[in-house]
Amino acid sequence: MLDSNLSHWLEAEADALDRGLRDAEEVLPQLAAAGVLGLGVDTQYGGAGGDTCSAIDAIATVAGHSLTAAFVLWGQRTFIEYLLHTDNTGLRERLLGTLLDGTQAGATGLSNAMKFLSGIEELGVRAASTEAGWQLDGRLPWVTNLRKRGFVVAAAVELPGAAPFIAAIPDGLGGLTRSADLQLLGLQSSNTAALHIDALQLERDWLLASDARQYLPRVRPAFLGLQCGMTIGLTRRCLQEVEQHLAGSRSVLEAEWRDLRTRLEQCDAELKHGLCAGRFLSEPASLFKLRIALAELAGQAVQLELQASGGKAYLQQHGAGFARRLRESAFVPIVTPSLVQLRGELQRHAGAVA
Numbered sequence: 151m152l153d154s155n156l157s158h159w160l161e162a163e164a165d166a167l168d169r170g171l172r173d174a175e176e177v178l179p180q181l182a183a184a185g186v187l188g189l190g191v192d193t194q195y196g197g198a199g200g201d202t203c204s205a206i207d208a209i210a211t212v213a214g215h216s217l218t219a220a221f222v223l224w225g226q227r228t229f230i231e232y233l234l235h236t237d238n239t240g241l242r243e244r245l246l247g248t249l250l251d252g253t254q255a256g257a258t259g260l261s262n263a264m265k266f267l268s269g270i271e272e273l274g275v276r277a278a279s280t281e282a283g284w285q286l287d288g289r290l291p292w293v294t295n296l297r298k299r300g301f302v303v304a305a306a307v308e309l310p311g312a313a314p315f316i317a318a319i320p321d322g323l324g325g326l327t328r329s330a331d332l333q334l335l336g337l338q339s340s341n342t343a344a345l346h347i348d349a350l351q352l353e354r355d356w357l358l359a360s361d362a363r364q365y366l367p368r369v370r371p372a373f374l375g376l377q378c379g380m381t382i383g384l385t386r387r388c389l390q391e392v393e394q395h396l397a398g399s400r401s402v403l404e405a406e407w408r409d410l411r412t413r414l415e416q417c418d419a420e421l422k423h424g425l426c427a428g429r430f431l432s433e434p435a436s437l438f439k440l441r442i443a444l445a446e447l448a449g450q451a452v453q454l455e456l457q458a459s460g461g462k463a464y465l466q467q468h469g470a471g472f473a474r475r476l477r478e479s480a481f482v483p484i485v486t487p488s489l490v491q492l493r494g495e496l497q498r499h500a501g502a503v504a
């Protein structure tokens with residue numbers, strides 16, 4: 151159950167958040183006030199306890215109102231997950247409290263790293279060793295939750311002659327420049343921008359993981375599982391909207407609505423069961439298949455909502471919620487790991503076992 155103040159705020163502001171008419175800076179404090187940032191974080195670390203599934207449920211519920219807010223929550227909560235998996239206890243102690251209470255924004259620039267892990271692209275940030283740590287140069291073309299009043303961003307870094315590593319880079323260091331907000335199809339109030347890194351001096355105590363190739367597969371189940379929460383919430387909301395129209399002439403849609411609803415709840419259960427059992431660490435392909443299945447369900451659900459609503463959905467006066475969900479659903483297949491990347495991974499995997 152989501153705090154009622156948060157659900158009312160999200161329901162009222164969802165369109166403005168999607169179109170960039172509401173200040174992006176407001177999203178994180180609203181999420182923090184509702185106590186959702188610490189879900190699935192052990193109480194010994196200052197969290198609310200429970201497991202990752204409770205965080206997935208919160209992301210899904212937020213996504214049912216606003217995918218913009220859900221993606222901000224995903225970024226923040228995923229950064230928290232990075233800290234829970236780091237061996238650098240000093241960094242965890244320094245950052246975790248402020249991330250849990252939302253006074254610090256955590257941004258995850260690891261799309262590039264996930265693609266790197268799959269052999270799709272080179273790392274965009276390079277390091278040269280210095281006495282105190284490293285000098286960094288490069289670019290992160292897409293990062294969300296880069297609050298204008300401050301953030302810390304996770305990035306994968308190439309270090310010639312050594313393993314690539316993952317660093318936390320705090321805002322305010324010389325050589326780090328945030329672009330203006332990217333102009334997007336939707337999700338505009340998400341503080342999404344590019345980062346330019348030019349001769350940035352980073353000290354060693356900002357290291358999240360010394361070997362990206364070992365660390366990333368360990369955090370990937372939560373990274374992807376939390377991301378699936380966004381798709382689950384959006385799909386569930388579309389199906390709730392369909393349900394409102396099933397009486398009368400739209401009853402012909404009922405069988406498809408039931409089928410989508412059943413498949414959605416099966417995917418949700420399978421995701422949580424796999425996460426709790428730790429299955430996705432050894433069987434990442436089954437998580438990739440779930441992410442693809444959920445993305446397909448989201449596409450089908452938003453189209454079913456259109457059919458159920460009919461021409462009304464096309465009128466600005468009545469169809470704002472549908473139009474927003476249609477734009478939001480366009481994000482689902484392209485966020486890393488995109489469906490194209492996952493299909494490529496599964497093809498390689500099938501080739502390897504054949």
Ligand SMILES: Cc1cc2nc3c(=O)[nH]c(=O)nc-3n(C[C@H](O)[C@H](O)[C@H](O)COP(=O)(O)OP(=O)(O)OC[C@H]3O[C@@H](n4cnc5c(N)ncnc54)[C@H](O)[C@@H]3O)c2cc1C
Pocket residue numbers: 225257258259260261262291292293294295334337342481484485486488490
């Ligand atoms: C709203 C939003 C928020 C995002 N937030 C994050 C985040 O917080 N962290 C993160 O790591 N990633 C983030 N991403 C990036 C996302 O996860 C994907 O990496 C991105 O959408 C590119 O995926 P792709 O499969 O198209 O990549 P690719 O296969 O790399 O690109 C496909 C084509 O698009 C072009 N292209 C890709 N990006 C750009 C660009 N910025 N400008 C011009 N051309 C481009 C490429 O050159 C290529 O021709 C975000 C994306 C969006 C849309």
